[in-house]
Amino acid sequence: MSSLLPLKPTPRTASNRDLEPRLVGFEDESAEQILSAVTSTTARRILNQIYTEPTTVSDIATEIDSSVQNVSYHLDRLRDAELVEVIETWYSKQGREMDVYAPTNSALVLFAGAERTTPSLTTALRRVFSAVGIVGVISAIVHVRWSVLTPSPSSRSVELPVQQPDPTMWETLVTFGAGPGGFVLGVGVFLILFFFVAWYWRTYRPARSQTQSM
Structure with missing residues (x-):
């Protein structure tokens, strides 16, 4: 093909751009x-x-x-x-x-007829991140509620409370992970990843292979 370009670059084809049908x-x-x-x-x-x-x-x-x-x-x-x-x-x-x-x-x-679409990996990942975000919000709410309902040692003592230094980021994460909020987050993320992996192997890969063989 003739071209008006002095040096014609090689364009990215559909396969190089990882496009889906x-x-x-x-x-x-x-x-x-x-x-x-x-x-x-x-x-x-x-x-x-x-x-x-x-x-x-x-x-x-x-x-x-x-x-x-x-x-x-x-x-x-x-x-x-x-x-x-x-x-x-x-x-x-x-x-x-x-x-x-x-x-x-x-x-x-x-x-025309019954719909037979190839599942979209991008859409599935978007839903996974959305689900993880929802679980994160729920776990944060559980953690805050648990912190409010659980009395601190200082409230049980009749002595004047001693001002404690603000907890570090690591201490906050450890407290969150050891509490019910961390448990809810861990279980939720595990279930989300489990269902995503099951969908990938049982639905996405076979459909993708069938589309590429067409």
Whole structure:
């Protein structure tokens, strides 16, 4: 492919960017916009070219024998449908910036019927961190309640209380870990990690392997 670039860098392909396939049912909200964006033969050729190799508008126009204006028009529609995105900026011989377009997913699948989507590892990790955060808040509440309800040694003595130095960070963590708050946090995190590992081995890995073999 000819290029206006003095030295053409090697773009990151879909595999190098660790993208996941995108499965869209015909009844999904985004399906209509996607179908509208790829109605034109030119748009489909552009999308196919970008999946083959991320590149610039001018290189796409040269490859499919179309004008830069026409390619730019279809690229805008493909971007609105979240099918392509700009991943890099190259420079021409004249120093002009040139956006490099690449697919947003490793594959695009439109389907009808029962939904069979590949589980998303990113979504699962996001849910894991959210669950850990919730458990952390609950354990902190338990720790505070336990501290309030548990009388301190000074309150049991009739002597005047002696001012104690503020506890260090390590002492605070040890106190938290040895109390019910630490127990709740430990059990909660263990259960979350257990279910995540079980999901990863029983659901994500088989589905991922099946998708890659398609």
